[in-house]
Amino acid sequence: xxxxxxxxxxxxxxxxxxxxxxxxxxxxxxxxxxxxxxxxxxxxxxxxxxxxxxxxxxxxxxxxxxxxxxxxxxxxxxxxxxxxxxxxxxxxxxxxxxxxxxxxxxxxxxxxxxxxxxxxxxxxxxxxxxxxxxxxxxxxxxxx
Numbered sequence: 001x002x003x004x005x006x007x008x009x010x011x012x013x014x015x016x017x018x019x020x021x022x023x024x025x026x027x028x029x030x031x032x033x034x035x036x037x038x039x040x041x042x043x044x045x046x047x048x049x050x051x052x053x054x055x056x057x058x059x060x061x062x063x064x065x066x067x068x069x070x071x072x073x074x075x076x077x078x079x080x081x082x083x084x085x086x087x088x089x090x091x092x093x094x095x096x097x098x099x100x101x102x103x104x105x106x107x108x109x110x111x112x113x114x115x116x117x118x119x120x121x122x123x124x125x126x127x128x129x130x131x132x133x134x135x136x137x138x139x140x141x142x143x144x
Contacts, residue, residue, distance in 0.1 A: 017131065026125070030068050031076065034068025037061075044065070075125070092118055
């Protein structure tokens with residue numbers, strides 16, 4: 001059993017049911033944030049340009065919007081949750097360490113704190129997985 005399988009097994013056996021409710025809410029929040037990015041791509045483009053990262057801006061804008069929309073749905077329904085979370089992690093690392101930190105580490109910077117909370121939740125769900133109230137669990141129990 002390799003390291004990834006050990007993490008998945010541990011996460012599947014130590015997953016409290018209330019955490020599924022949190023996963024669903026997190027997925028919905030990420031999906032809604034993707035919708036706001038899609039509705040206003042210009043502000044997202046400006047956020048990415050402010051971060052001084054040398055990346056293709058429009059590609060990053062589309063990656064962020066698409067990942068949030070699709071990933072949010074997948075996280076909410078619990079389908080390939082770890083993969084969906086893996087696509088979200090670079091976005092949230094960038095949001096915390098490159099975009100929001102340029103605005104300052106103050107209590108008033110609510111976007112920074114929201115990004116930190118979402119990043120922590122994503123890391124938790126990357127480890128513990130989707131839980132018993134998910135399509136992943138339903139598909140596993142029907143196979144076995």
